Amino acid sequence: MSSIREFSKREKPEDYYLRLVEELKKLNNSLNAFSVINEGLSSGMPFSVKDNICVEGIETTASSKVLKGYIPPFSATAVERMLASGFGFLGKTNMDEFGFGTFGLNSEKEARNPFDEKYVAGGSSSGAAIATSILRYHIAIAESTGGSIAAPAAFCGVVGFTPTYGVVSRYGLIDYANSLDKIGIVARSAEDIEETLEIIKGRDRYDTTCTGRALGREPRKRIFIIKELMEGVDESIKSHFTGFAERLKGMGYAVEERSVSGMEKAIAAYYVIAMAEASTNLAKYTGYKYGLKNEKYSEHYNEFFTNAREHFGIEAKRRIILGTFIRSASVRDRYYYKALRLRAELLARMEPLLEEGFVLAPVMPIKVPKIDEAKGLSPLEMYKADMLTIPPNLAGLPHVSFPYAYIGGMPLGAQLMTSHFNDYSILGVVKEWERVFTYRFRYNIGSL
Amino acid sequence: MKIGLEVHVALPTKSKLFCRCSADASEEPNTAICPICMGFPGSKPMLNREAVRMALSIARALGCKTPSNISFLRKIYFYPDLPKSFQITQLEEAVGREGLVEYKERGVRIRRVQIEEDPAKIVRGDEYTLLDFNRSGVPLVEIVTEPDISGEDDLRDFMTELRSILYYLGVDIERELKVDLNISLAEQRVEVKNITGIKNIADAAHYEIERQEGLIREHRAIAAETRSYNEEKMSTVQSREKESNEEYGFIYEPDLATYDVSDIVPEDPVYATRIADSYAKGFHANAQQIREAILFNRDTLRLIDASKDSNEMRIVMNGIAILQRHKALDIEEGEFLRLLELLRNGTEIDAGIIRRLRLGEEININMRANLDELDDEIRKTIENEGALIEEYKSNKKVFNFLVGKIAKKYKASPRYVSERLRLILEGEEKGHRAL
Numbered sequence: 001m002s003s004i005r006e007f008s009k010r011e012k013p014e015d016y017y018l019r020l021v022e023e024l025k026k027l028n029n030s031l032n033a034f035s036v037i038n039e040g041l042s043s044g045m046p047f048s049v050k051d052n053i054c055v056e057g058i059e060t061t062a063s064s065k066v067l068k069g070y071i072p073p074f075s076a077t078a079v080e081r082m083l084a085s086g087f088g089f090l091g092k093t094n095m096d097e098f099g100f101g102t103f104g105l106n107s108e109k110e111a112r113n114p115f116d117e118k119y120v121a122g123g124s125s126s127g128a129a130i131a132t133s134i135l136r137y138h139i140a141i142a143e144s145t146g147g148s149i150a151a152p153a154a155f156c157g158v159v160g161f162t163p164t165y166g167v168v169s170r171y172g173l174i175d176y177a178n179s180l181d182k183i184g185i186v187a188r189s190a191e192d193i194e195e196t197l198e199i200i201k202g203r204d205r206y207d208t209t210c211t212g213r214a215l216g217r218e219p220r221k222r223i224f225i226i227k228e229l230m231e232g233v234d235e236s237i238k239s240h241f242t243g244f245a246e247r248l249k250g251m252g253y254a255v256e257e258r259s260v261s262g263m264e265k266a267i268a269a270y271y272v273i274a275m276a277e278a279s280t281n282l283a284k285y286t287g288y289k290y291g292l293k294n295e296k297y298s299e300h301y302n303e304f305f306t307n308a309r310e311h312f313g314i315e316a317k318r319r320i321i322l323g324t325f326i327r328s329a330s331v332r333d334r335y336y337y338k339a340l341r342l343r344a345e346l347l348a349r350m351e352p353l354l355e356e357g358f359v360l361a362p363v364m365p366i367k368v369p370k371i372d373e374a375k376g377l378s379p380l381e382m383y384k385a386d387m388l389t390i391p392p393n394l395a396g397l398p399h400v401s402f403p404y405a406y407i408g409g410m411p412l413g414a415q416l417m418t419s420h421f422n423d424y425s426i427l428g429v430v431k432e433w434e435r436v437f438t439y440r441f442r443y444n445i446g447s448l
Numbered sequence: 449m450k451i452g453l454e455v456h457v458a459l460p461t462k463s464k465l466f467c468r469c470s471a472d473a474s475e476e477p478n479t480a481i482c483p484i485c486m487g488f489p490g491s492k493p494m495l496n497r498e499a500v501r502m503a504l505s506i507a508r509a510l511g512c513k514t515p516s517n518i519s520f521l522r523k524i525y526f527y528p529d530l531p532k533s534f535q536i537t538q539l540e541e542a543v544g545r546e547g548l549v550e551y552k553e554r555g556v557r558i559r560r561v562q563i564e565e566d567p568a569k570i571v572r573g574d575e576y577t578l579l580d581f582n583r584s585g586v587p588l589v590e591i592v593t594e595p596d597i598s599g600e601d602d603l604r605d606f607m608t609e610l611r612s613i614l615y616y617l618g619v620d621i622e623r624e625l626k627v628d629l630n631i632s633l634a635e636q637r638v639e640v641k642n643i644t645g646i647k648n649i650a651d652a653a654h655y656e657i658e659r660q661e662g663l664i665r666e667h668r669a670i671a672a673e674t675r676s677y678n679e680e681k682m683s684t685v686q687s688r689e690k691e692s693n694e695e696y697g698f699i700y701e702p703d704l705a706t707y708d709v710s711d712i713v714p715e716d717p718v719y720a721t722r723i724a725d726s727y728a729k730g731f732h733a734n735a736q737q738i739r740e741a742i743l744f745n746r747d748t749l750r751l752i753d754a755s756k757d758s759n760e761m762r763i764v765m766n767g768i769a770i771l772q773r774h775k776a777l778d779i780e781e782g783e784f785l786r787l788l789e790l791l792r793n794g795t796e797i798d799a800g801i802i803r804r805l806r807l808g809e810e811i812n813i814n815m816r817a818n819l820d821e822l823d824d825e826i827r828k829t830i831e832n833e834g835a836l837i838e839e840y841k842s843n844k845k846v847f848n849f850l851v852g853k854i855a856k857k858y859k860a861s862p863r864y865v866s867e868r869l870r871l872i873l874e875g876e877e878k879g880h881r882a883l
């Protein structure tokens with residue numbers, strides 16, 4: 001039984017929500033999962049919302065100083081649908097500023113791994129994954145652009161689902177890169193994800209790209225491991241991953257290695273598109289309409305805007321500068337248009353493969369790093385950590401990240417991807433996996 | 449001389465281009481706004497289908513090729529009137545490309561017709577700047593011509609033709625219009641930006657042509673530059689801010705993806721100039737007079753259309769002129785045809801008659817009787833009533849009795865009969881036939 005149904009059936013003590021909030025606040029002080037906790041929660045299965053998704057009347061900053069004090073006058077479509085289905089809003093979850101990060105460290109309060117606080121939680125939906133790992137009954141509404149759901153889900157040992165691009169309305173999502181952004185779900189089981197997806201998916205006229213196409217459940221008997229994706233994977237992970245593949249064979253899947261050329265170009269294409277779009281999305285933060293207000297109205301608008309934009313974090317500034325360069329007329333063909341072509345080519349190469357079977361890969365090429373290690377990485381090393389999550393994200397393919405092993409007490413995550421709009425099928429595989437493999441959790445706040 | 453135009457017109461849609469706010473910018477400042485047209489974080493554009501339909505109609509009317517899919521671009525620049533710091537506009541996959549506007553046996557090629565959003569309105573004071581976001585997101589169409597306009601007269605003719613075509617698609621550019629003008633007399637292209645209103649276009653062009661002619665006469669170089677038009681001084685001045693397409697950092701607008709317009713049915717265009725010319729030819733009437741009547745007036749075109757079989761364009765134009773005087777051009781076609789009958793019968797049309805026509809009242813004139821027949825009848829009556837006639841001068845009642853008798857017998861208007869009767873009696877006295 002899904003925890004959603006279980007929760008609705010179980011008798012709750014009168015002070016259930018009070019105690020839940022108290023315990024959560026205490027633990028949050030050390031893990032930094034939430035930026036806002038709704039102390040008034042008094043009914044419904046708790047759900048959290050990544051801080052780049054608007055909730056009416058609740059400060060929504062996408063972890064950015066430039067948005068401090070922004071209280072949206074409307075809720076995201078996904079949030080409205082959750083509330084309408086009886087879920088209770090528990091709070092806003094921490095993230096890397098505007099989604100720019102793989103480790104959850106580009107935030108005023110760095111996110112920490114619930115298995116061991118010395119380790120990163122992963123990003124950018126760091127809080128969503130931590131919250132799921134520490135709360136017994138809870139659903140996280142998160143968002144992925146290039147791996148922001150799969151990565152923290154893998155590091156925190158929970159299930160992270162990113163639907164086909166356009167399945168869940170992005171209305172109310174603070175844009176990072178609109179052609180790549182997907183609202184998705186983090187939960188403790190594939191069943192919970194499937195039930196939540198039923199609620200939040202579907203046509204929304206406030207998001208033109210959200211078409212409401214029906215989702216398939218076409219099973220595949222074959223699972224492909226792409227050789228080129230495995231090349232950059234850390235040796236310490238490979239043997240565990242091979243062991244996992246063997247177990248899948250035992251479950252009746254034919255696991256085969258396949259070669260897909262051009263995979264190595266995915267990271268570059270992704271960052272070019274993501275930065276080009278991000279630099280235009282961040283242009284609106286000029287300090288006079290919402291968020292942090294620059295009150296010096298006597299200045300010339302150029303100075304006024306410049307001063308307001310000083311409050312972006314370093315990674316945001318880097319992406320604004322690179323993105324603006326990529327868009328400039330002299331190099332637009334060489335970078336922006338080329339990246340768009342590469343995206344189409346990558347999808348064209350993967351599509352035939354995905355018609356035959358699922359694609360399986362580790363989520364991250366490395367073990368969960370310590371916070372200090374991650375801080376020492378150069379931007380380029382950081383971008384490289386996304387090499388496995390970028391292909392499905394760049395191509396808008398549905399993918400699910402789930403724990404398959406533990407090393408030294410820390411979880412390892414694998415991801416399964418399938419063709420566009422065949423979203424339910426991969427959740428089916430994870431459901432099968434969950435029957436033979438038990439996920440571990442260090443905390444179970446709100447147990448009944 | 450080469451002149452090219454970029455014409456920006458507001459589309460008269462009820463709501464804005466990307467949200468449901470009223471597009472009526474005359475509302476109380478900053479009341480017709482929402483998270484979308486204010487560019488609030490989290491909002492996304494929703495494309496207004498009616499705006500797309502109007503833009504497609506314009507593109508089609510200007511002879512453009514119209515694609516089955518359109519897409520939008522972000523044009524990024526920082527200015528306080530632009531809430532998102534980018535404007536959603538079009539370039540390559542615009543609603544229309546490669547069109548042609550024909551008039552007076554010549555043509556101006558249209559490079560592109562594109563949809564874009566209007567920025568907010570800036571109100572400047574000495575010590576402050578105010579922003580009204582009611583205008584932010586109002587749908588605009590930009591029409592870009594090739595530099596095919598050959599001079600001031602040609603510019604005027606082109607604008608008249610364009611204005612008429614747009615008028616018949618429901619877009620009145622006399623209300624609001626912004627134009628960028630490219631003028632090159634020599635090699636270098638000069639752009640005059642932000643000219644508002646039809647009259648100022650001609651004035652700006654006139655000034656700029658004279659300025660460039662002066663430079664050429666003096667063998668001085670014409671700089672390739674952007675200038676702006678000063679309405680009060682009726683002159684152009686060099687702009688402080690340099691702009692070029694290179695600096696806008698265009699990317700696709702990913703929130704709108706590509707938009708299928710193949711099932712949108714555009715409105716049929718009306719080319720009033722061509723219609724006027726064909727009527728003028730067909731009825732041997734004055735083309736200029738017909739053109740003036742119908743270029744920017746769908747009522748007159750409707751009335752002319754309704755009466756085109758009447759074969760008497762002179763009476764039709766007379767009827768239109770009368771209605772224009774009485775501000776009654778919105779009369780129904782059937783009533784207009786009755787009006788033409790009255791005119792043919794020589795009835796003097798006054799406000800009362802027009803009112804009765806529009807109320808659908810019977811007007812007592814024998815529609816079938818023609819002027820001469822009625823006059824003959826009046827004469828017959830005069831002969832038969834010889835004795836009474838003698839008295840008509842001294843006794844008003846006798847005159848009225850005769851009028852009533854004739855009017856009743858011939859179902860004619862008493863007013864008309866009394867006029868004819870008086871004229872005939874007076875003429876008879878003087879020994880010759882009146883009129």
Ligand SMILES: [Zn+2]
Pocket residue numbers: 464467468469480481482483484485486585
């Ligand atoms: Zn609006």
